[in-house]
Amino acid sequence: MESLNETLTETTRATGAGGFLAPSMRRFLARFSLFGWPRFRKTGIVQGTGSERGGTMAGQVKGNPWFISGFLLVIFLLGWHLFTLRPTFDPSGMTEEQLLLMEFNGDIVRGADGAYTWNPEKEKVKGVPGPLAVVEKARTELAEAFQIKGTNDHGIAYLVFYTVSRFAAGFLAASIIAIMLGVVLGLNRVLFRAINPYIQILKPISPLAWMPLLLYTVKDPKWTAVLVVFMAALWPTLATTAFGVSSLRKEYLHVAAIVQLSWFKRLFKVILPAAAPTIVNGLRISFGSALVAVVPAEMLLGELGVGYLSWIEWNNLDIAGVIFAILVVGVVGVVLDSGFNKLAGLVTYQE
Amino acid sequence: MSFLQIDHVSKYFPNPSGVGQVCIFKDVTIKIENGEFVTTIGHSGCGKSTLLNIIAGLETPSEGGVILNGREASGPGLDRMVVFQNFALMPWMTVFENVALAVRSAYPEWSREQVTAHVHKYIMLVGLKGAEDKRPVALSGGMKQRVGLARAFSIEPKVLLLDEPFAQIDALTRGVIQEELIQMWNTSRNTVFMVTHDVDEAILLSDRILLMTNGPDSRIAEMVHVTIPRPRSRETIIEHSHYYKIRNHIIHFLVRHAKHGIEVDGTSSSHQADGGPVIVDFERDAAAVH
Numbered sequence: 001m002e003s004l005n006e007t008l009t010e011t012t013r014a015t016g017a018g019g020f021l022a023p024s025m026r027r028f029l030a031r032f033s034l035f036g037w038p039r040f041r042k043t044g045i046v047q048g049t050g051s052e053r054g055g056t057m058a059g060q061v062k063g064n065p066w067f068i069s070g071f072l073l074v075i076f077l078l079g080w081h082l083f084t085l086r087p088t089f090d091p092s093g094m095t096e097e098q099l100l101l102m103e104f105n106g107d108i109v110r111g112a113d114g115a116y117t118w119n120p121e122k123e124k125v126k127g128v129p130g131p132l133a134v135v136e137k138a139r140t141e142l143a144e145a146f147q148i149k150g151t152n153d154h155g156i157a158y159l160v161f162y163t164v165s166r167f168a169a170g171f172l173a174a175s176i177i178a179i180m181l182g183v184v185l186g187l188n189r190v191l192f193r194a195i196n197p198y199i200q201i202l203k204p205i206s207p208l209a210w211m212p213l214l215l216y217t218v219k220d221p222k223w224t225a226v227l228v229v230f231m232a233a234l235w236p237t238l239a240t241t242a243f244g245v246s247s248l249r250k251e252y253l254h255v256a257a258i259v260q261l262s263w264f265k266r267l268f269k270v271i272l273p274a275a276a277p278t279i280v281n282g283l284r285i286s287f288g289s290a291l292v293a294v295v296p297a298e299m300l301l302g303e304l305g306v307g308y309l310s311w312i313e314w315n316n317l318d319i320a321g322v323i324f325a326i327l328v329v330g331v332v333g334v335v336l337d338s339g340f341n342k343l344a345g346l347v348t349y350q351e
Numbered sequence: 352m353s354f355l356q357i358d359h360v361s362k363y364f365p366n367p368s369g370v371g372q373v374c375i376f377k378d379v380t381i382k383i384e385n386g387e388f389v390t391t392i393g394h395s396g397c398g399k400s401t402l403l404n405i406i407a408g409l410e411t412p413s414e415g416g417v418i419l420n421g422r423e424a425s426g427p428g429l430d431r432m433v434v435f436q437n438f439a440l441m442p443w444m445t446v447f448e449n450v451a452l453a454v455r456s457a458y459p460e461w462s463r464e465q466v467t468a469h470v471h472k473y474i475m476l477v478g479l480k481g482a483e484d485k486r487p488v489a490l491s492g493g494m495k496q497r498v499g500l501a502r503a504f505s506i507e508p509k510v511l512l513l514d515e516p517f518a519q520i521d522a523l524t525r526g527v528i529q530e531e532l533i534q535m536w537n538t539s540r541n542t543v544f545m546v547t548h549d550v551d552e553a554i555l556l557s558d559r560i561l562l563m564t565n566g567p568d569s570r571i572a573e574m575v576h577v578t579i580p581r582p583r584s585r586e587t588i589i590e591h592s593h594y595y596k597i598r599n600h601i602i603h604f605l606v607r608h609a610k611h612g613i614e615v616d617g618t619s620s621s622h623q624a625d626g627g628p629v630i631v632d633f634e635r636d637a638a639a640v641h
Contacts, residue, residue, distance in 0.1 A: 249439075251435050251437065251439030252439065252441060254407075254409050254427070254433065254435070254439065255433075255435075255439050255441070255452075255453075257408075257409065257426075257427040258407065258408075258409075258427045258428070258429065258431070258432060258433060259429060259452060259453045259456040259457065259506070260427070260428065260429055260456055261452075261456060269452065270441065273441070273443040273444075274441070274443070276443070349442045349443040349486070349488070350442065350486075350488040351442050351488065
C-alpha cells in the first residue's frame with residue numbers, strides 16, 4: 001500500500017496535474033487504487049513513473065497482483081471442494097436388513113426409482129459443507145434478501161441494515177464523546193494524569209464483559225447491543241485524542257495565542273485539525289474493535305443482524321448458512337472500513 | 352522612555368534535578384527605539400530564544416517585564432508577531448488560509464473582500480503569487496518562511512520578533528529572503544527584534560547587535576553598532592570598511608569571550624554609565640582618532 005501511495009504521488013507530479021494534489025485527495029486516490037491499481041497499469045497512466053521507480057524499490061515484482069489473488073482463490077476453492085467431497089451412497093455388499101435399518105435411522109432415503117441415496121438433510125451436518133453448498137445457500141439467501149418471513153426471519157438485506165445501524169449508532173456516539181473528553185484531557189495535563197489510570201483500567205476490559213451489567217441496567221437488549229459497541233469504540237479514541245491534543249506542536253498554539261483566536265476558533269481551527277491525524281488513528285482502532293464487538297453482541301443478545309444470522313444458522317445446524325454468515329460479516333466489514341478510510345483521508349494532512 | 356523596553360528581566364527554570372533553580376539570564380535590560388532593528392547573537396543555550404518568547408508573551412519572565420509603547424506587554428498579542436524558526440504554518444491550511452487566519456483576527460471588522468485583498472497583497476509581496484492554494488507540505492523551506500513573513504507583516508505589528516527565521520533555509524535562498532525582508536521592512540518600518548546564529552545575517556539586517564554570553568546565567572555583554580549606512584545589499588555591504596571590523600569583532604567575541612564574558616579591553620569599547628553592556632562603535636572610534 002505504501003509503495004502504491006508513493007507511486008501515485010509521483011504520478012500526479014509527473015503528469016503535472018497541477019503539480020500538487022491535496023494530501024486528502026492523494027490518500028483518497030491511493031485508497032481507491034486498492035481496486036483500481038491493475039487497471040491503471042494496463043491503461044498506461046503510470047507506466048513511465050511506475051517502471052522508473054520499480055528499479056529503486058526493494059522486492060518489487062512485476063506482475064498483476066489480481067492474477068495471484070485469483071489464483072490463490074481458485075486453489076483454495078478447489079482444495080475446499082475436494083476435501084469436502086463425499087462419495088455417493090454405494091449399497092453393494094449390504095443386506096436388505098442393513099439398508100432398511102439405515103433408512104429407518106434416516107441415513108439414506110429411497111428415491112422414486114427405488115435406489116438409495118444419502119439423506120440430504122443429514123448430509124448437511126456431516127462434515128463441512130463444500131463451496132457449492134455454500135454458493136447454493138447464498139443464492140437462496142440473496143434471492144430472499146428483502147423478504148420478511150417472520151418475527152426473527154428477516155432477509156439478509158435487513159440483517160445487514162440492522163447490524164450497520166447498530167454499529168453506526170454505537171460508534172458515532174462513542175466517537176463524539178471520546179473526542180470531546182479527549183480534547184478536555186489533552187488540554188489539561190493535570191486532569192489527564194488524574195483520569196488516565198481509570199482509562200487504562202477500563203480500556204482492556206472486553207466490551208462483552210459489560211453486557212450482563214448493561215442488560216440489567218438498561219433492561220433492553222436493543223440498547224444493550226448499541227452500548228456494547230459504544231464501550232468497544234470509546235477507549236481507543238479517547239486515549240489517542242487525549243494524547244494527540246496534549247502532544248500538539250507548541251508553535252500552533254503559539255500562533256493561535258498571538259493572533260488572539262477565541263477558544264472556539266482555537267478549538268476548531270487549530271487544535272482539532274492539528275490533532276486530526278492522531279484522532280483518526282484512534283478512530284480506526286475503535287472502528288475495528290467496535291466491528292469485532294457487534295457480532296458476538298448480536299449472538300448473545302439475540303438481536304437481529306449478521307452476527308445473529310451466524311448463530312441462528314448454527315442453531316438450525318445449517319453449516320453452509322454459518323459459512324455464508326461469516327462471509328457476509330467479512331463483506332460488511334470491508335465496505336464499512338473502506339468508507340471509513342475515505343472519510344479519514346479527508347481530515348488528515350501531511351506535515 | 353524607549354519604544355520597546357525589556358526591563359530588568361530574569362528567567363529561572365526549575366533545576367532538572369528538582370533542587371533549586373537554574374538561572375537562564377538575569378537582569379537583562381534592552382532599550383529599542385521605534386523602527387529600530389536589533390539582533391541578539393549568542394551560542395545555543397544562552398537563552399536568546401527564551402528572551403524573544405518573553406517579549407512575545409509566550410513565556411513569562413521570572414522577574415522584570417516588557418514595556419511596549421509605555422505600557423506593560425504581558426501575554427501574547429497582535430502587536431508582537433513572531434516569525435518562527437520552523438515556520439509554524441498550519442499544515443492543514445493553504446497558504447492563503449494561513450495568512451488569512453492572522454488577518455481576520457487582526458482586523459475583525461473587515462469584510463471578506465477586504466481580507467482577501469489584504470492577504471493577496473502580502474502574498475504577492477513575498478513573491479508567492481500563484482501559490483495561494485498550496486499547502487505547506489508542497490512548499491520548499493524558503494517558500495514556507497516567505498509565508499511566515501507574509502503572515503507576520505500582514506497584521507502590521509508594532510514589533511516583529513524573528514526567531515532564527517532563516518536557520519532552516521538553504522544558504523543560497525537565505526540570502527535572497529534576507530534582502531526581501533529588508534525591502535519589506537523598508538516600507539513597513541516595524542521595530543524588529545531578531546535572534547540568530549548567523550553573524551553576516553545580523554550585520555546585513557541590524558542597526559545594533561547584542562552579544563550574549565553562554566548560559567546558564569548569561570547576560571548581554573556587548574552591544575555592537577552596525578555603522579554601515581542603509582540601504583545595504585549583500586553584494587555591496589562587504590565593501591564597507593567597517594564590515595570586517597564588525598564581523599571579526601563579533602566572531603572573536605563568540606569564539607573567545609562568550610564563554611567567560613570577559614570584556615574586550617582598551618580603545619574600541621567603553622562601558623555604559625549604568626554598568627550595562629560594553630558599547631562597540633567603530634564610527635565613534637574613527638572620529639576619536641581624527
